[in-house]
Amino acid sequence: MSDPKAPAGPDASGADETVVGETVADETVADETVAEETAADETAADETVAEVVFEEESLDARSPMGAWRGFVSRTRTGDLGSLPVVIGVILIWGIFGILNPDFLSSSNLVNLALQCAAIGTIALGVVLVLLVAQIDLSIGSISGLAAAILAVSFTQWNWPLPVAIVAALAVGAIIGLFYSFLYTRFGVPSFVITLAGLLGILGLQLYVLGSLGSINIPFDSWIVRFAQQMFLPPWLSYLVAVVAGAGYGITAYLAAVRRKQAELEAVPAVEIVIRSILLFLLLGVAFWYLNTNRGVGLMFVVFMALVVILNYALTRTRWGRSVFAVGGSVEAARRAGIRVNRVFFSVFVLSTTLAALGGLLAAGRLAAANQSSGGGDTNLTAIAAAVIGGTSLFGGRGSAWSALLGIVVIQSIASGLTLLSLDSSIRYMVTGAVLLVAVIIDALSRRSRAIHGRA
Amino acid sequence: MTLAQPIVPPTRTDPPVLTMRGMGKSFGAVQALAEVDLDIFAREVVAIVGDNGAGKSTLVKILAGVHPADRGTMEFEGRRVTVSSPTDSRDLGIATVFQDLALCDNLDVVSNLFLGREIGTLALNEIEMEKRSWTLLRQLSAKIPSVRIAVASLSGGQRQTVAIARSLLGDPKVVILDEPTAALGVAQTAEVLNLIERLRERGLGVVLISHNMADVMAVADRVVVLRLGRNNGEFPIGQVTQEDIVAAITGATDNVVTRRASGTRGHEDGS
Numbered sequence: 001m002s003d004p005k006a007p008a009g010p011d012a013s014g015a016d017e018t019v020v021g022e023t024v025a026d027e028t029v030a031d032e033t034v035a036e037e038t039a040a041d042e043t044a045a046d047e048t049v050a051e052v053v054f055e056e057e058s059l060d061a062r063s064p065m066g067a068w069r070g071f072v073s074r075t076r077t078g079d080l081g082s083l084p085v086v087i088g089v090i091l092i093w094g095i096f097g098i099l100n101p102d103f104l105s106s107s108n109l110v111n112l113a114l115q116c117a118a119i120g121t122i123a124l125g126v127v128l129v130l131l132v133a134q135i136d137l138s139i140g141s142i143s144g145l146a147a148a149i150l151a152v153s154f155t156q157w158n159w160p161l162p163v164a165i166v167a168a169l170a171v172g173a174i175i176g177l178f179y180s181f182l183y184t185r186f187g188v189p190s191f192v193i194t195l196a197g198l199l200g201i202l203g204l205q206l207y208v209l210g211s212l213g214s215i216n217i218p219f220d221s222w223i224v225r226f227a228q229q230m231f232l233p234p235w236l237s238y239l240v241a242v243v244a245g246a247g248y249g250i251t252a253y254l255a256a257v258r259r260k261q262a263e264l265e266a267v268p269a270v271e272i273v274i275r276s277i278l279l280f281l282l283l284g285v286a287f288w289y290l291n292t293n294r295g296v297g298l299m300f301v302v303f304m305a306l307v308v309i310l311n312y313a314l315t316r317t318r319w320g321r322s323v324f325a326v327g328g329s330v331e332a333a334r335r336a337g338i339r340v341n342r343v344f345f346s347v348f349v350l351s352t353t354l355a356a357l358g359g360l361l362a363a364g365r366l367a368a369a370n371q372s373s374g375g376g377d378t379n380l381t382a383i384a385a386a387v388i389g390g391t392s393l394f395g396g397r398g399s400a401w402s403a404l405l406g407i408v409v410i411q412s413i414a415s416g417l418t419l420l421s422l423d424s425s426i427r428y429m430v431t432g433a434v435l436l437v438a439v440i441i442d443a444l445s446r447r448s449r450a451i452h453g454r455a
Numbered sequence: 456m457t458l459a460q461p462i463v464p465p466t467r468t469d470p471p472v473l474t475m476r477g478m479g480k481s482f483g484a485v486q487a488l489a490e491v492d493l494d495i496f497a498r499e500v501v502a503i504v505g506d507n508g509a510g511k512s513t514l515v516k517i518l519a520g521v522h523p524a525d526r527g528t529m530e531f532e533g534r535r536v537t538v539s540s541p542t543d544s545r546d547l548g549i550a551t552v553f554q555d556l557a558l559c560d561n562l563d564v565v566s567n568l569f570l571g572r573e574i575g576t577l578a579l580n581e582i583e584m585e586k587r588s589w590t591l592l593r594q595l596s597a598k599i600p601s602v603r604i605a606v607a608s609l610s611g612g613q614r615q616t617v618a619i620a621r622s623l624l625g626d627p628k629v630v631i632l633d634e635p636t637a638a639l640g641v642a643q644t645a646e647v648l649n650l651i652e653r654l655r656e657r658g659l660g661v662v663l664i665s666h667n668m669a670d671v672m673a674v675a676d677r678v679v680v681l682r683l684g685r686n687n688g689e690f691p692i693g694q695v696t697q698e699d700i701v702a703a704i705t706g707a708t709d710n711v712v713t714r715r716a717s718g719t720r721g722h723e724d725g726s
Contacts, residue, residue, distance in 0.1 A: 255582070262586045318573045321562075325570055328559035335541070335557040336571030396561035449607070 082390050084441045085405040088434070092409060096416030103416050106293035112408075112415050113296065114227070117303040118143075118365060119378060120407035122358035123385035124303075124310055125351030127403050130386055131314070131327045132347050133395025134183070134190040138197030139382055142172055142352050143359025144374025145201050148208040150223070150360055151215035151369035161222055165360060172356025175201065176349035183348070184341040190348075198379070206371055214370035217363060227364030231295035237287040240301075245280025249273065299361055304404070306354075311400035323347060327396030358382070377428070384431065385410050388438040394446070409434060470533060471496050472628050472660045473518075473549070478527035479684075480513050487513040489684035490527070495629055495660040500651060502663045502671040505681035506704050511664050514681070515633055518662070519551035520544035532628075550622035551631040556614055560607035564588060564599060567606050568621045591620050595653055598646065612643025616650055623654075630654055631662040636670050648674045668697050682706050 096103040122139050129136045146168040154164040175197065182193050209215065217224055232240070252272045259266035290296050314320035325333040326343045334340045362378075363369045387393060388409050389402025410431055417427045471494040480488040488510040495501060505511050516522045520541040529536050531547050538544045544551065558567050565581070565588045574580040588602045597616045599609070606617060615635050622630055632651065636644045644667075651674050654661050665671050671678060672692060680688040680703040688703040701707075 258582050262582050264582065264585055264589075316579050318576045318579060321566060321570070321573055321579065324562060325559045325566075328561035329557070331555075332557040332559045333570070335553075337542075337545075338571050396559070 082399070082401060082405055084438070085388060085390055085402070085409060088388075088409055089405065089412065092412045092416065096412065096419070100416070100419045103419055106289050108415060108419070110290055110294045110297065112411055113290070113300040114365065115411045115415070116404070116407045117227075117297070117299040118358050118362035119382050119385065119411075120303050120358075120403055121306060121361055122355045122378070122382040123389070123403035123407050124306055124400060125354030125358075126382050126386040127389075127391045127398055127400060128310075128323070128347045128354075129190070129351045130391045130393060131323050131395060131398050132344060133327050134344070134347070135194065135383070136179075136190065136197075136348070136351055136355070137194040137379060137383075138175075138201055139351070139355035139358075140374040140376075140379030141198050141201035141205060142175055142355040142374070143362060143378060144369075144372075145205040145208065146172055146356035146359035147363035147369035147373040148205045148215075150363055151217055152208055152210075154221070155215055155217060165223070168360055169353055169356050172353045172359075173349050175356075176352030177345070179352065180341075180345040180348040184344055202375070205374070209369065209371060214368060216368045219367055223360065223364040224367045227299050227361055228367070230298035232287075232298060232301055234287075234291045234295065237291060237296050238284060241280055241283035241287055244283055245276045248279055249276030252276070299365070303361075307400045307404050314400055319343075319346065324396055329396075355382075381407075381410055381431075384435045384438075387442070388435060390438075390442075392442055392446070393439070406438075469496065472532060474530040475514075475518075476528050476530075478514065478517060478524050478529075480510075480517060480522060480525050486684055488517070488524075491681060491684065491686055493679060495662060497628065497660050498655055498658050499677065500655050500661040500663055500675045501677045501679060502665060502675035503679050503681060504665065504668075504671060504700060504704055505687075508683070509681040509704070510684040511681055512633070513684075515551065515631055515662075515664055518544065518549055518629075518631055519553075520549075545625060545627075548626070548628040549631065550625055550627035550629070552615075552618045552622050552633065552635065554634045554637060556618040558606045558614060558618060561605060563605055564592075564602040564609075564617055567617055568602075568624060570621070572624065587624075588620075591623060592616075594657075595620055595623075595650055597650070610643060611639045612646040615639065615643075615647050619647075619650060619654070623657075627659065629660040629662065631664070633664045634666065635663070636665065636667055644670065668700060671700070672697060680704055 093104065102108055122143055125139060126136060149168040149171055150164050153159040153167055154161055159167070179190065179193050179197065182188050183190055219225075249272055252267065252275070253269065256266040256269065256272060287296055314323060322333060322338045322343050323346075325336065325338055326340055330340055333343070359374055363373060366373070385406030386398070386403055387406065389398075389404065389406030391398025391402040391406075413430050413434065414427055417430065473493075473495040475491065475493040478488055478491045478493070479486070487508075491510060491514060493501075493503075493514065503511050503514065513522065517524045517538070520538045520543050523537070523539045529538060531549075536543075536547060538547065538549075559570065562570070565584050568588050568591070569584050574583050585602055592599050592602065595616065597613070597620065599613055599616065606614060609617065619630070619632065619635070635647050635651070639647060648670060651661055651663065655676075663671065663675055675692050678690045678692060678695065678700055679686065680690070680700060682704065683706075687706065688700075690700065690703075
């Protein structure tokens with residue numbers, strides 16, 4: 001559970017574990033997953049509506065059976081989407097739930113949700129970079145630097161907290177600005193740029209921390225309370241569930257009406273009603289279960305909100321379309337009049353800023369910043385989460401939800417193995433195996449898509 | 456052996472949409488285009504043929520604004536214009552479909568059609584875009600199974616159709632097709648040729664670059680032959696045989712004679 005910074009100072013890891021252990025640490029997993037699945041479902045549903053209905057093989061997609069047949073056909077030809085991860089999550093939860101019933105306890109799920117937020121936020125940035133077929137290896141260092149800046153400026157220099165937070169985020173954004181300048185101006189591969197960044201920024205982090213090495217952030221500061229103790233009030237969580245379900249239903253219905261007016265195929269009203277009720281139930285039950293313990297962590301809510309916003313930006317805005325276009329074919333995007341350099345610029349800046357934000361969340365949860373903040377496996381966990389969640393390493397395919405799905409898989413494994421009293425050696429090996437499986441699935445589905453002419 | 460004077464086809468009375476005179480382009484020491492004249496008329500398919508290195512691609516790239524010309528003048532609808540960037544070309548109303556099509560395989564048909572000119576910025580108007588896509592594709596009688604499938608899953612002919620349809624969204628006056636039938640099967644080639652005829656029916660000036668004589672004879676109204684960066688004959692289809700064109704391409708016969716011969720034979724062949 002305190003995975004990302006195993007080799008951290010005793011101080012740091014201790015703090016982390018305390019937080020986690022506070023409520024038997026296990027619950028996070030289930031909760032998060034439920035929420036995540038719901039969310040994923042929501043988007044997936046949204047997209048499925050768009051896709052399935054208009055797909056040629058499912059001309060009868062207006063009926064639920066047709067939608068199902070379209071889904072099966074797409075899956076068979078290698079268009080797997082989030083399916084493997086969802087199955088993976090269900091398997092992992094099932095297995096750990098059987099091995100140790102505590103795993104699915106609400107307290108564990110509450111913690112699991114909180115654990116996912118920080119690295120999940122970083123993974124969200126990774127998704128963006130991967131979508132344009134680039135990589136950022138320095139996200140861990142950036143998150144560590146952000147944590148260090150926050151801790152030093154807030155506790156040593158007595159900056160107001162908001163200023164310290166903004167400063168840390170701004171440094172993250174500047175790093176992205178620098179990367180995109182190097183990439184677009186000199187054409188240096190992002191792999192190399194960010195590898196240099198990994199080292200250079202780690203150095204910067206150590207420099208900022210200075211001789212102290214580890215700085216504690218006061219427990220009564222807002223950021224620590226936010227990351228450790230703030231939860232949605234139950235009434236608000238149920239309101240969120242209602243709003244999400246109703247909001248989805250209403251927007252989908254309005255879209256369907258407008259599509260019908262435009263004489264395009266539209267999702268039948270029955271299906272929309274079923275979908276939105278399912279969404280509401282899923283969220284409602286998940287929130288209810290979490291509320292039997294401490295509730296839905298505010299930090300997790302913020303992470304979810306970021307996922308939803310980014311998903312909207314990627315799928316419903318011109319900017320998102322150009323990100324996918326650049327990931328699919330830079331040359332085609334350029335000829336279509338997309339300012340490719342601006343897309344790279346926005347993606348690098350967003351991803352490094354999200355990395356910095358993830359670092360702040362991690363620092364809040366740890367209530368400290370130290371030399372190993374953002375070190376250890378933070379980097380690779382974030383990248384692995386994006387890939388496990390279904391974002392292709394080859395660019396142009398993926399979704400914001402993959403950050404959520406992927407981080408839930410990884411943290412579930414971590415939480416489950418910790419509950420089984422297996423140490424981090426096993427955890428690394430299992431996570432490595434899962435990552436390998438995810439990449440193999442990606443490669444296989446690519447091949448299958450190519451064979452079936454859906455590359 | 457080569458001929459530089461423009462040959463206005465006797466059938467045309469309306470002024471050309473686009474006129475190029477004495478176009479020249481060198482890449483370092485290599486003279487890709489020595490001196491080429493070209494007229495493009497509305498409602499007409501003009502094929503540009505020539506051997507490798509004849510200057511076809513260079514001419515297309517000048518038209519598309521990829522490379523600015525070193526010499527020569529261009530008139531668009533009677534106005535003197537310079538095309539120094541792809542944007543200039545597009546703004547004039549010249550749409551170019553390159554041989555590699557420049558489609559994003561991971562995006563669906565609608566996204567590809569509207570790439571770079573989506574309707575709506577912060578909230579894409581998918582409904583409007585989809586509706587217009589259907590309208591456009593129906594006008595072209597395109598056989599696309601669905602506008603919501605990824606372009607990767609379309610056949611070569613369908614991909615070509617999508618690329619051509621995309622060029623029409625800017626409401627151009629001239630469409631340039633670079634080897635649209637290369638790498639296509641027989642049925643797909645026929646599909647694309649039909650499409651080219653529909654472009655002509657829409658009143659567009661179509662420039663067709665092709666190696667395939669059968670396609671050129673099937674769909675073009677006029678053939679412009681380039682050889683070694685110069686004009687080497689211009690023939691109205693129907694008054695010319697494939698052999699004449701090939702002869703002009705390879706430079707096997709004296710150009711003036713060829714032209715004379717094709718001129719006299721034209722009356723017998725009719726069309």
